[in-house]
Amino acid sequence: RARSITTQIRAYDSAGLAEAAALIRAGEPVAVPTETVYGLAADATNEMAVARIYAAKGRPAFNPLIVHVNDLAMAQRLVTFTPEAEALAAAFWPGALTMVLPRRPDCPVATLASAGLPTLAVRLPSHPAMRALIAAAGVPLAAPSANRSGAISPTRAAHVLASLDGRIPLILDAGPTSEGLESTIVQPREDAVVLLRPGPVTIEALGEASGLPVVLPGHGGPITAPGQLESHYAPSKPLRLDCPHPVEGQFHIGFGPGPSQRNLSASGDLVEAAANLFAALHEADASGFPAITVAPVPHRGIGLAINDRLRRAAA
Ligand code: TXA
Ligand code: MG
Numbered sequence: 001r002a003r004s005i006t007t008q009i010r011a012y013d014s015a016g017l018a019e020a021a022a023l024i025r026a027g028e029p030v031a032v033p034t035e036t037v038y039g040l041a042a043d044a045t046n047e048m049a050v051a052r053i054y055a056a057k058g059r060p061a062f063n064p065l066i067v068h069v070n071d072l073a074m075a076q077r078l079v080t081f082t083p084e085a086e087a088l089a090a091a092f093w094p095g096a097l098t099m100v101l102p103r104r105p106d107c108p109v110a111t112l113a114s115a116g117l118p119t120l121a122v123r124l125p126s127h128p129a130m131r132a133l134i135a136a137a138g139v140p141l142a143a144p145s146a147n148r149s150g151a152i153s154p155t156r157a158a159h160v161l162a163s164l165d166g167r168i169p170l171i172l173d174a175g176p177t178s179e180g181l182e183s184t185i186v187q188p189r190e191d192a193v194v195l196l197r198p199g200p201v202t203i204e205a206l207g208e209a210s211g212l213p214v215v216l217p218g219h220g221g222p223i224t225a226p227g228q229l230e231s232h233y234a235p236s237k238p239l240r241l242d243c244p245h246p247v248e249g250q251f252h253i254g255f256g257p258g259p260s261q262r263n264l265s266a267s268g269d270l271v272e273a274a275a276n277l278f279a280a281l282h283e284a285d286a287s288g289f290p291a292i293t294v295a296p297v298p299h300r301g302i303g304l305a306i307n308d309r310l311r312r313a314a315a
Helices: 014-025 047-057 072-076 083-092 128-137 157-164 203-210 270-286 303-314
Strands: 008-011 030-033 038-043 066-068 097-102 119-123 170-173 184-188 193-197 251-254 292-294
Touching: 008 014, 014 030, 014 038, 014 128, 014 170, 030 128, 030 157, 038 047, 038 066, 038 128, 038 157, 047 270, 083 097, 083 184, 083 203, 157 170, 184 203, 193 203, 251 270, 270 292, 270 303
Parallel strands: 008 170, 030 170, 066 119, 097 184, 251 292
Antiparallel strands: 030 038, 097 119, 184 193
């Protein structure tokens, strides 16, 4: 985002933790270590808070985020566990394994956190700082790596500061992370464990714990760019972009002042628009209108990510 703020580094102690939790409850993103890398955490149930993560990172697209939980019960309130997922959780949680599972119908996590997908990536980390922050904030925390988009993942507070200085209010410093590599991401199926991103939990360990073959997504091609996944939410009806005015008989998603069926941000705030984007697309899709139009959204800041998602949704 454009606004420049002072970024504080606080030691991970009770005062630092209380400050971080207060910021999380106020909808702000906070950098916090996990055992893999430092994450940029925000209240996963708050669309605006999740939008601020994307804005701070300058992500040009809304890649779905990992939601961090404090215990298995919290995970079970968000996603549906199959027996295969339960076996993997028993073997590797808390730890560096992320599982992509179906969102429950009553899942309280912001649609933006999973980029509008019907699935959600969840992880129960082992790092005491991240665990304590989830407990103190009382909500699951969405957290990508705490770096500007395209930069290397941070394994110490100084890396986070170098990348996000002036863009986030607080970094909780608990020293270097132990794993130093992002978590392994899998999608457990009945017949196999699909490896979406290699990481600290190895293929061998996954196979042994699940008793299942570990396979690559799609048609078995090698994973070349970890984390670059192609699934994107797209409405089932035609979507036309850059329409400044509503069109009779079509669902108009507005931006800025003016009439619309749903406005992303009447005041023209891009962070607010990002927070509302997926909900607006879902609403338009579920409506009785046969087609959708979207007002132009500026291509600056988080507006780049909004336009990227709109382009994909319209493709
Ligand atoms: O170790 C980690 O995983 C760190 C710490 C902070 O937990 N987090 C992290 O997040 O690496 P991030 O955003 O850099 O990578 C998360 C990746 C996304 O790039 C996306 O590819 C995948 O997780 N992902 C998230 N939700 C997904 C979903 N519903 N389906 C498929 N892939 C998903
Ligand atoms: Mg990352």
